[in-house]
Amino acid sequence: MAEIRVSHVDKIYGATKALDDVSIDFADGEFYGLLGPSGSGKTTLLRTVAGFISADRGSVVIGGEPMEQVPVEKREIGMVFQNYALFPNMDVTANIGFGLRVRKLSGQEISRRVADVLDLVQLGELGARRPHQLSGGQRQRVALARAIVTQPRVLLLDEPLGALDKALRVEMQVELKRIQREVGITTIFVTHDQEEALTLSDHIGILKDGRLVQQGTPQEVYHRPADRFAACFLGDANIFDGGRLPSGEGGGSVAVRPESMWISMARPEDAAVIALQATLRQKIFKGATVTCLLDWHGQVIKVLAKGDELAGIADVGEVWVSWPREKSMRIPADR
Ligand SMILES: Nc1ncnc2c1ncn2[C@@H]1O[C@H](COP(=O)(O)OP(=O)(O)O)[C@@H](O)[C@H]1O
Ligand SMILES: [Mg+2]
Incomplete structure (x- = not known):
């Protein structure tokens, strides 16, 4: 376990700035x-932390120790990638124990640790199976077990659930979080799935073109996006460009989440509410929900409603779309 400090890291490939002045502190555990x-540079950042590539500028410090001169195998890092490669000719036990044999641990110690980690990932019965005899989710558990059995300080997961279908992915998200909590290991989890990131993470960071656009807790980033990109990347947002909304909403642009809005036939009489007359299309x-698409002066507005909220609302026609003033998220106007 260790905190990881990435400071002002650049990584340049020809004309591409894969990482552009990225600084992130990953807290212990x-x-x-x-x-x-x-x-956007996600894999490049993980590979830089792991030591497979070296930064052109900036530093990586793990547990207070600068990593510049530390090779991959000395960094005590466990990794799982989307295209995890288990050894096809080895059974589950041998796959998991591989890194321990490389480290020349005693047979007894290896058996004990492999048994422990098999229990942890709930594959206790399957130690004798070969990879081809496992489901996708089970193989992913083996990959995870293999990554943590060496008791690394850091766990790097690069889209580890990307190859799984939706139902299995959700199941594995819960498992992954449970295992990470039990082991308490500092984990960097790469995904392009915003819901997955919101569900699992203590903190999230959003990368775009190699730059860290924003970071914070899932709630902070979701409710206070730094800009239009962050607002739209992390969930849905209706963006109202500067000055388009009625008085009191001038200045920068405003983003409103579809679930913050509701539709009514009559104009709400409430000063704390912003209401626009729009056409339900x-x-x-x-x-569980109904997505409503409306037209407001040529702009599409998306409203997420629960089914029963739409009682008495015609399928199409003139309506009011409203939201509490405090649900207007201010973002800088695009230049
Ligand atoms: N070895 C490489 N050589 C040249 N360009 C690379 C290399 N690795 C990554 N890149 C480029 O760097 C950028 C970031 O890539 P990557 O970190 O893989 O993104 P992500 O994991 O977010 O999809 C991309 O433009 C990619 O094409
Ligand atoms: Mg990648």
Whole structure:
């Protein structure tokens, strides 16, 4: 276990700045979700922390120790990647014990540690199976077990659940969080799935074009996005450009989450509420919720409603869309 301090890291590939002045402190024992679109530098940052690549500028410090001269195998890092490669010809026990054999631990110690970690990932019965005899989720548990059995200081997970289908992914998210809590290991988890990051993380960071756009707790980033990109990347947002909204909403732009809004036939008489007259165009049934698409002076507004909130609202036509004034999230206007 250790805190990780990444300071002013640049990584340049030809004309691409894969990392651009990235500074992040990862606290001891925390689960940090690193989010960003494809190509934003997530994998590059993990590989820099792991030591597979060296930064062109800046530093990585783990547990107070500068890593510049420390090779990958001495950094005490466990890793799981999306395309995890288990050894196909070894059974589960041998796969998990591999790193311990490399470290020349005694047979007895290896058996004990592998048994412990098999219990932890709830694969106690499957030690004798080969990878091809396991489901995708089980293979991922083996990969995780193999990464933590050496008791690393840091766990790096690069889209580890990306290959799993939705239901299994949700199940594994819960498992992953449980295991991380039990072991208490500092974890950096890369995903492009914002819901996954919000669910699992103590802190999240959003990367875009190699730059850290914003970081904070999931609540902070969700409720106070730094800019339009952060607002739209982490969940849905209706963006009202500077000055478009009625009085009191001038200055910068405003972002409003679809779930903060509601639809009514009559104008709400409440000074604490902002109300726009708009045209309801479409209701999209999503089971527990209904997504409503409205037109307001040529701008599409998206409202997320629970089914019963739409009683008495026609399928299309003139309505009012409203939200509490304090749900207006201010963001800088785009230049
Ligand atoms: N070895 C490399 N050589 C050249 N360009 C690279 C290399 N690795 C990554 N890049 C580039 O750096 C940027 C960030 O890549 P990456 O860290 O893999 O993004 P992410 O994991 O967020 O999808 C991309 O533009 C990518 O093409
Ligand atoms: Mg990647």
